[in-house]
Amino acid sequence: MSTNDRPSMNVHRSSTPPDDAPLESWDDETETVPGLDLDDPMNEFDRVTVIPDLPPDLYVQRVMESVNDSRIPIPIPGDTIAAITERLLDPEQYFTLDSRPPALPPSQGARDLDLELYFDDLGSPGAFTDAASSSLAEMKDRYAMGDFSGALVIAEGILDAHPDDLEAPRYVRSCREVLTQMYSARLGSPDQVVSIAVPADQIRWLTLDHRAGFLLSLVDDRITLDQLLDISGMTRLDALRIVFQLMEQRVIALG
Amino acid sequence: MERVIGIDLGTTNSCVAILEGDTPVVIPNRGGYKTTPSVVAVTEAGKRLVGHIAKRQAITNAENTVYAAKRLIGRKWNSPQVKNAIMTSSYTIVEGPHADVRIKLRDKTFSVPEVSSMVLQEMKIVAEDYLGEPVKKAVVTVPAYFNDNQRQATKDAGAIAGLDVIRIINEPTAASLAYGYGKDMDRTVAVYDLGGGTFDVSILEIGAHGVFKVISTTGDTFLGGEDFDARIIDWLVTGFQDDHGIDLRQDRMALQRLRDAAEKAKCELSGVRETEINLPFIISTGRNEALHLQRTLARPTLEKLTEDLVERTVDICKQALADAKLDVSEVEDVILVGGMTRMPAVQTAVTGYFGREPNKSVHPDEVVAMGAAIQGAALVQDRRDMILLDVTPHALGIMTFGSNFEELIPQNTTVPTSRTKVFTTSRDDQTAVKILVMQGESKRADENELLGEFILTGLRRAPKGHVEIEVTFEINTDGIVSVHAKDMENGQAQSIQVTATSGLTQDEIKNMMTNAQDYLVERRVDEHFEAAKQEAETLIAEIERLFPEIERVVGSADFGRDAIAKARTTVERTRSAIDSKDTGLVKEQVDQLSRTQRMFKGVVSRG
Ligand SMILES: Nc1ncnc2c1ncn2[C@@H]1O[C@H](COP(=O)(O)OP(=O)(O)OP(=O)(O)O)[C@@H](O)[C@H]1O
Ligand SMILES: [Mg+2]
Numbered sequence: 001m002s003t004n005d006r007p008s009m010n011v012h013r014s015s016t017p018p019d020d021a022p023l024e025s026w027d028d029e030t031e032t033v034p035g036l037d038l039d040d041p042m043n044e045f046d047r048v049t050v051i052p053d054l055p056p057d058l059y060v061q062r063v064m065e066s067v068n069d070s071r072i073p074i075p076i077p078g079d080t081i082a083a084i085t086e087r088l089l090d091p092e093q094y095f096t097l098d099s100r101p102p103a104l105p106p107s108q109g110a111r112d113l114d115l116e117l118y119f120d121d122l123g124s125p126g127a128f129t130d131a132a133s134s135s136l137a138e139m140k141d142r143y144a145m146g147d148f149s150g151a152l153v154i155a156e157g158i159l160d161a162h163p164d165d166l167e168a169p170r171y172v173r174s175c176r177e178v179l180t181q182m183y184s185a186r187l188g189s190p191d192q193v194v195s196i197a198v199p200a201d202q203i204r205w206l207t208l209d210h211r212a213g214f215l216l217s218l219v220d221d222r223i224t225l226d227q228l229l230d231i232s233g234m235t236r237l238d239a240l241r242i243v244f245q246l247m248e249q250r251v252i253a254l255g
Numbered sequence: 256m257e258r259v260i261g262i263d264l265g266t267t268n269s270c271v272a273i274l275e276g277d278t279p280v281v282i283p284n285r286g287g288y289k290t291t292p293s294v295v296a297v298t299e300a301g302k303r304l305v306g307h308i309a310k311r312q313a314i315t316n317a318e319n320t321v322y323a324a325k326r327l328i329g330r331k332w333n334s335p336q337v338k339n340a341i342m343t344s345s346y347t348i349v350e351g352p353h354a355d356v357r358i359k360l361r362d363k364t365f366s367v368p369e370v371s372s373m374v375l376q377e378m379k380i381v382a383e384d385y386l387g388e389p390v391k392k393a394v395v396t397v398p399a400y401f402n403d404n405q406r407q408a409t410k411d412a413g414a415i416a417g418l419d420v421i422r423i424i425n426e427p428t429a430a431s432l433a434y435g436y437g438k439d440m441d442r443t444v445a446v447y448d449l450g451g452g453t454f455d456v457s458i459l460e461i462g463a464h465g466v467f468k469v470i471s472t473t474g475d476t477f478l479g480g481e482d483f484d485a486r487i488i489d490w491l492v493t494g495f496q497d498d499h500g501i502d503l504r505q506d507r508m509a510l511q512r513l514r515d516a517a518e519k520a521k522c523e524l525s526g527v528r529e530t531e532i533n534l535p536f537i538i539s540t541g542r543n544e545a546l547h548l549q550r551t552l553a554r555p556t557l558e559k560l561t562e563d564l565v566e567r568t569v570d571i572c573k574q575a576l577a578d579a580k581l582d583v584s585e586v587e588d589v590i591l592v593g594g595m596t597r598m599p600a601v602q603t604a605v606t607g608y609f610g611r612e613p614n615k616s617v618h619p620d621e622v623v624a625m626g627a628a629i630q631g632a633a634l635v636q637d638r639r640d641m642i643l644l645d646v647t648p649h650a651l652g653i654m655t656f657g658s659n660f661e662e663l664i665p666q667n668t669t670v671p672t673s674r675t676k677v678f679t680t681s682r683d684d685q686t687a688v689k690i691l692v693m694q695g696e697s698k699r700a701d702e703n704e705l706l707g708e709f710i711l712t713g714l715r716r717a718p719k720g721h722v723e724i725e726v727t728f729e730i731n732t733d734g735i736v737s738v739h740a741k742d743m744e745n746g747q748a749q750s751i752q753v754t755a756t757s758g759l760t761q762d763e764i765k766n767m768m769t770n771a772q773d774y775l776v777e778r779r780v781d782e783h784f785e786a787a788k789q790e791a792e793t794l795i796a797e798i799e800r801l802f803p804e805i806e807r808v809v810g811s812a813d814f815g816r817d818a819i820a821k822a823r824t825t826v827e828r829t830r831s832a833i834d835s836k837d838t839g840l841v842k843e844q845v846d847q848l849s850r851t852q853r854m855f856k857g858v859v860s861r862g
Binding site for chain 1 (some may be wrong): 298299302304310406506508533534536537539746792
């Protein structure tokens with residue numbers, strides 16, 4: 001990638017001595033997040049689903065639970081969890097679908113994974129003709145594949161266009177819940193104190209938007225993660241997402 | 256000996272102090288600050304925030320953040336102050352069941368004493384953390400102009416917070432008390448109090464034996480540090496608009512940062528001559544691009560921006576002296592109170608007007624709480640020499656013919672006291688008389704506050720002016736006013752006890768006390784739960800990390816599979832215990848988990 005594309009990360013990385021221990025452990029960490037390659041210019045960070053450090057079966061079980069909770073009728077044949085797990089967690093598949101959604105029609109993505117078999121009430125995505133139902137299908141596909149960020153964006157889009165849609169709100173709620181859980185799990189204890197990890201005079205050279213800038217301005221080396229989220233003036237999910245992003249960029253540190 | 260705390264319940268900041276030995280000490284809060292913003296908020300998730308944390312989200316969560324509740328406490332729904340607050344406040348003010356004021360925060364409605372009680376409760380906790388023991392009693396300060404209802408409402412706020420408010424004292428009196436502490440003096444002082452939201456000047460006479468008389472109090476309840484901050488914000492916004500053509504006021508996050516930065520810069524300029532305001536990524540212009548705000552503010556610029564505000568305080572000082580019928584040369588000392596008096600320009604203006612350097616022996620933002628603490632200690636130690644004599648904050652009297660106010664007990668009378676005056680009928684053949692008991696300084700009855708009324712009947716029919724009625728006002732040590740009217744000819748009598756009311760009934764106060772207690776318990780339970788949950792989660796993470804290894808080591812041995820199954824069950828049970836928020840259950844599971852973890856570790860180290 002070219003350095004100019006994402007100056008923030010490079011400025012930061014180059015300012016960290018190579019023998020810095022935390023940097024290594026950080027690099028280790030990123031590997032547990034499929035698709036999260038910060039140096040990949042194609043990577044739309046916001047769309048990347050973060051998978052918590054859980055054993056795969058537990059993870060899927062949780063995802064399924066949240067699906068059940070939200071009462072979206074998805075039949076789960078008892079013996080297929082392992083199979084779904086395998087597919088869901090296959091980084092190749094996962095990444096392909098996640099980072100370049102437009103290149104790959106959602107219906108095809110779903111077929112690749114044979115998900116209709118398990119989620120047959122989604123119907124055949126190919127059957128949808130108008131834009132609304134195709135985005136509905138894409139939302140469901142993404143949801144089924146574990147791309148909750150993607151599903152959420154679409155679900156919210158559907159709600160914007162059709163405020164009385166019956167299905168989208170459930171997906172919005174469920175996606176938000178799952179994502180909140182995921183980000184919370186990644187960030188760890190809410191009682192950790194948040195501190196700024198970049199020298200004050202370098203902050204302005206990062207690439208941040210005003211919301212990240214706002215959160216950053218609330219960090220005073222005393223505030224806890226929980227307090228920061230409380231006073232963020234955003235929804236918990238948005239705040240978690242930005243905090244997570246700032247932490248991944250090593251702009252802030254928790255501990 | 257029971258400890259009594261002194262609390263300065265301010266419009267913008269509150270402060271708590273206690274007497275340690277013979278020295279008044281201000282108690283810092285958990286963040287290390289000696290004052291705590293009197294700000295209460297409820298977050299989107301329904302969590303209650305008090306103090307600095309609430310202040311830092313005051314703009315981004317404006318509808319659910321209460322500041323300056325003191326301007327509303329003890330006021331009636333239809334008072335001009337409340338009308339004004341409804342127009343200027345970002346939170347929703349609604350009418351309560353007794354023509355009192357309520358504040359809506361998310362889905363709940365709170366009385367004003369309840370909101371103030373949250374601040375008092377916070378101060379109580381600060382003191383308890385410091386002392387390591389429960390605190391029950393407090394002396395709380397109020398502005399000298401507060402009437403009986405406002406004082407009672409403040410007392411009620413204390414009760415709701417679980418505090419027995421053993422005395423309410425005037426802020427300037429408390430400041431003078433701290434100032435005169437340990438000295439025997441007899442002098443006239445001016446207390447110049449410029450806080451965050453209000454400005455007061457009081458002229459006091461300090462006499463021997465703890466007599467502190469407030470001779471006059473004048474002020475502006477809408478003049479304070481926030482106005483200074485607003486000028487800096489204006490300056491920053493205008494500059495940014497000129498440079499980038501963007502109005503930062505349109506964005507709440509930007510405005511919140513501007514406000515925090517403006518106040519910080521203002522405070523810094525009290526110590527240094529120049530400061531830099533640096534707000535990176537203040538506003539986004541488009542995708543992935545944000546602008547920075549960076550400006551240097553010099554002290555002379557700040558002084559120019561706020562010149563008229565300082566000038567206004569001087570005008571009010573002139574008024575206070577005129578009210579006290581004193582010449583400025585008769586003021587023997589000037590005591591500075593309020594954080595804003597740290598600003599050099601303010602000190603210069605005060606020095607200029609009074610023709611003398613203000614007294615700097617006491618800390619302006621701490622002196623009021625210290626005075627309250629001194630008074631509290633003196634009350635429980637029964638040190639007569641140190642006990643303030645209570646004075647009536649306002650004149651008391653009745654309404655007479657032509658809507659006039661006839662004063663019986665003048666302002667600043669030391670209590671207990673009793674006064675009697677004789678009145679006559681105003682019409683021919685008048686057989687009944689209505690006694691309207693009022694409080695205030697105006698000659699016109701309708702400009703004063705009505706405290707209560709009663710009717711005396713059975714008067715002899717006679718031409719006007721022929722029946723004499725004796726009216727007696729009595730105030731006991733607890734400040735309770737009773738009024739007694741008697742027909743001097745036939746001895747017919749009628750009386751009334753005037754009790755100040757905060758606008759809340761005793762039952763309501765009891766209810767609110769229970770709620771406040773419940774909140775505290777909940778908060779403690781929450782802390783315990785969070786601790787247990789965290790411990791459990793750490794253990795779960797550790798156990799799950801070990802699972803693959805364990806599986807490898809124990810292979811297909813039956814006992815191993817059993818153990819793994821059990822471990823998984825324990826983990827699941829813990830998760831559901833966490834989900835059900837059952838602290839006891841989580842704690843039980845923590846024991847199981849640590850046993851599992853020890854076993855796993857043992858297996859791995861051997862394997
Ligand atoms: N060093 C300083 N220089 C200038 N201003 C300061 C300084 N420290 C605090 N202030 C200002 O003092 C104000 C707070 O004063 P204080 O704590 O006395 O208020 P308060 O008693 O709650 O207000 P009020 O008298 O209106 O009830 C704030 O506006 C704050 O910015
Ligand atoms: Mg004050």
